Amino acid sequence: MSNLITIELNTVAYRIERIHSIHSFFSQYKVDTQGCALAMNNQIIPRAEWQTRGLSDGESISLFQAIAGG
Amino acid sequence: MSERLTIAGKLFSSRLFTGTGKFPNSNVMQKALIESGTELSTMALKRVEVNNPEDNILKPIVDAGINLLPNTSGAKNAREAIFAAQLAREALGTNWLKLEIHPDPKYLMPDPIETLKAAEELVRQGFIVLPYCHADPVLCKHLEEVGCAAVMPLGAPIGSNKGIASRDFLEIIIDQARVPVVVDAGIGAPSHAAFAMEMGADAVLVNTAIAAARNPIAMATAFKLAVQSGRLAYENGLAPVNTQAVASSPLTAFLD
Numbered sequence: 001m002s003n004l005i006t007i008e009l010n011t012v013a014y015r016i017e018r019i020h021s022i023h024s025f026f027s028q029y030k031v032d033t034q035g036c037a038l039a040m041n042n043q044i045i046p047r048a049e050w051q052t053r054g055l056s057d058g059e060s061i062s063l064f065q066a067i068a069g070g
Numbered sequence: 071m072s073e074r075l076t077i078a079g080k081l082f083s084s085r086l087f088t089g090t091g092k093f094p095n096s097n098v099m100q101k102a103l104i105e106s107g108t109e110l111s112t113m114a115l116k117r118v119e120v121n122n123p124e125d126n127i128l129k130p131i132v133d134a135g136i137n138l139l140p141n142t143s144g145a146k147n148a149r150e151a152i153f154a155a156q157l158a159r160e161a162l163g164t165n166w167l168k169l170e171i172h173p174d175p176k177y178l179m180p181d182p183i184e185t186l187k188a189a190e191e192l193v194r195q196g197f198i199v200l201p202y203c204h205a206d207p208v209l210c211k212h213l214e215e216v217g218c219a220a221v222m223p224l225g226a227p228i229g230s231n232k233g234i235a236s237r238d239f240l241e242i243i244i245d246q247a248r249v250p251v252v253v254d255a256g257i258g259a260p261s262h263a264a265f266a267m268e269m270g271a272d273a274v275l276v277n278t279a280i281a282a283a284r285n286p287i288a289m290a291t292a293f294k295l296a297v298q299s300g301r302l303a304y305e306n307g308l309a310p311v312n313t314q315a316v317a318s319s320p321l322t323a324f325l326d
Contacts, residue, residue, distance in 0.1 A: 009120055010117045010118055010119070010120050012120045012121065031118075031120065032123065034126070034128075035126070035128045035161055035162065036118060036161055037115075037157040037158070037160035037161035038160075039153075039157065042153065044156050044157060044160055046160060047160070062117060063117065063118045063120075064115050064116065064117055064118065064157050064161060065115070065116065065118045065123075065124065065161065066113045066114070066115055066127050066128050066138075066140065066158075066161060066162060067113065067114050067115070067116050067124050067127055068090040068091045068092070068093065068096075068099070068113060068114070068127050069089065069090060069091045069112060069113050069114025069141055069143050070089030070090070070091040070092070070112055070114075070141070070143075070228070070229075070275075070277035070278065
């Protein structure tokens with residue numbers, strides 16, 4: 001079994017090592033997640049679970065941030 | 071000194087709520103918001119563009135000590151709005167929410183049925199819900215009954231700057247509301263804001279008229295003064311309107 005998997009972050013594909021948690025993936029790829037919320041399969045994953053939630057091949061992460069609005 | 075506004079147990083000294091969209095840049099936005107005296111500002115949520123991140127909108131607002139009011143803009147139905155609300159609570163750490171559901175991007179009319187459905191569920195989930203809605207007295211009453219902390223009926227379509235086109239209906243809403251009434255959308259000039267406040271609105275929410283002004287910072291001052299002026303007038307009793315002339319000076323008839 002390959003040690004590499006493909007995941008998507010907001011439609012951008014990443015080829016990453018299988019061992020990553022959400023948290024370590026963001027750390028390694030320097031994704032700024034300050035003030036962000038995250039969902040997978042339309043389920044919100046609380047930040048407290050990012051350290052322990054692993055990633056599987058083909059999974060998609062949706063990351064949301066606050067922007068200006070009325 | 072005017073009475074202070076309370077929404078969901080939180081006291082506000084300023085009755086001018088603001089949006090953060092359409093400002094030329096975040097520096098001007100921060101200065102304008104501070105100048106306006108606002109204590110509550112809206113913002114939206116969107117997917118991060120990983121390769122093209124947006125400016126950090128939060129820092130200038132939080133640094134200015136302004137409370138956050140995330141909106142559900144982009145939601146086309148109750149299900150999407152509830153998801154957006156949950157994302158906003160997770161991202162921003164607040165359970166305050168401007169609930170807005172508009173399926174049609176042309177006129178951005180709020181969907182009353184989906185808004186009521188979403189409001190009921192979000193209240194159950196512990197959100198402090200401030201729904202943007204039509205100036206419909208029956209709808210506003212229903213929104214109040216399901217537990218919304220305030221109602222935010224429109225003056226006119228979003229961004230239209232047409233003023234208080236819904237005047238007759240806002241008067242009924244204000245008369246019968248037992249929660250604060252915040253007039254949202256359509257306020258294009260300080261005189262519109264003053265008029266809403268003179269009518270007895272508890273607050274107004276202004277975005278485009280400040281952000282799109284030639285000088286947003288000075289326009290923020292103009293709106294701050296207008297809101298204060300309108301509220302002061304309301305609290306102190308406007309003189310009645312008469313059809314017939316009523317003399318301000320004694321009619322002494324000395325020419326007879």
